[in-house]
Structure formats: C-alpha cells, structure tokens
Amino acid sequence: MKILVCISHVPDTTSKINFTENDTKFDTSGVQFVINPYDEFMLTRAMWFKEKQGASVTVVNVGNATTEPTLRKALAIGADNAIRVNAEATDGYYVAKQLAEVIKNGGYDLIMAGKESIDYNGGMVPGMTAAILDYNFVNACIGIEIDGNNATISKEIDGGKEILTANLPLIIAGQKGVVEEKDLRIPNMRGIMMARKKPLQVVEPVDFNNTTSTIKFEKPETKSACKMIDAENVEELINLLHNEAKVI
Secondary structure, X not given: OEEEEEOOEEEOOOOOOEEEOOOOEEEOOOOOEEEOHHHHHHHHHHHHHHHHHOOEEEEEEEEOHHHHHHHHHHHHHOOOEEEEEEOOOOOHHHHHHHHHHHHHHHOOOEEEEEOOOOOOOOOOHHHHHHHHHOOEEEEEEEEEEEEOOEEEEEEEEXXXXXXXXXXXXXXXXXXXXXXXXXXXXXOOHHHHHHHOOOOEEEEOOOOOOOOOOOOOOOOOOOOOOXXXXXXXXXXXXXXXXXXXXXXX
C-alpha cells in the first residue's frame, strides 16, 4: 500500500504574529514553523500502517525551500521519502490542484491529511483534491483501518461517531482521535541522521491561472478587560449585559 501524507508548514501557536507591507504579507521573522498538528496526527497513523502492514509513506508539501526543514522532520519521524512542490501556497484551490497532480503521478492508494491547517483554518484542501480526482473522501476522520482494498473509517458527527466503509483509492481528512497526542513521535538522533539521506524530491508546479490575491491581514481585536460583579448584585449584572454587552 502506498500512502501519501499531506503536510502543511505552519507557525507554532506560541509565535507572535505580525504583518508587513501595509498588512498584506505575513512577517516570518522570528517565527518558529512546525508540522501542522492535524497533519502530524495523520502522519503518526500512517507510520502505524508502515510498521504493521508494510506500507510505504511519502510526505508532500506545497511551498518554497523554507518548508524543507518541516519535511525533514517528517522524514525523521519515519516517512520514507518526501516531495516538495516548488510553489507558494497561495490559496486552497491552488494547493489542491498541485496535490492532485502529485497523486495522479504517484499512484497512491491512501491520501491522508489533517482536516485543516491551523494558520488559515480553511478546511477545504482535502475535499477539493478529492473532487478534482473524483476519489472517495471522508472528512473529520477519527479512526481508520485498512484490509486489502477496503477501508473502515470512523467519522465524528454531532453527538457521536459514524462508521463508514470505502474502497481505495481514498482521501481522508483527520483530526485528534486518529491517534492521541501521547502517541505522537519525537524524532530521535538515529531518525534525524537517516532523514538526511532520504530522498526529498522537488517538482515544479503545474501551470494554473490563480485568480486569488491577498488584500489585507487583520489581527483579532484585543479582548476587553473582565469585569467582576458581586454575586449578590444581580441588577448590575443584568444592566451590563443589556446596555454594555448588548446580549440580552
């Protein structure tokens, strides 16, 4: 079984975010980048298939050369090889088009991705990729088992979970539950040394007329200070909720 894990290169959640050029570009100065957490869950599950069922695991990213350390970390975790599409990830549809080309050329059986990236939270790339390729697709995956050409998938729904079956090739978008945080792998020294020798292929993007452009970034408004109201002063609480917060 050939598995492709889609990896996003995202800022660590502890990074301080700023913008440049009249708030039209993200300032990467001093920002630590990591594997998108949802993608890391899927990579960890892919490693289980490698160890238990002999699957081969490839990771792919759409990005410039600055994303290669993130791909190298995925290789150090245990992926067999990596592909970098040499293009800026400008929007979800553009990324989906590039991934679809990689999938077509690679003949992968199972394509795994996080349900969304934590920088833009678009949640659109896996579904778009499946639509372009006309592949089976399951979102919000919290469990997957493969038996031959058949997959059994657990999907999170309101109030519980749904069990689905599908044939390969299949694209799944997953989240925490596929594996738990305690199951995530930290690259050891042997893995880091081996990652340096594993193949990282750079491919040029397919020609695509991208019509999306960024106009401006805006930070969320600063949260106002919390007002503490005495538990006995119900009238004051109602007054603030009505006249200041305007929620009643």
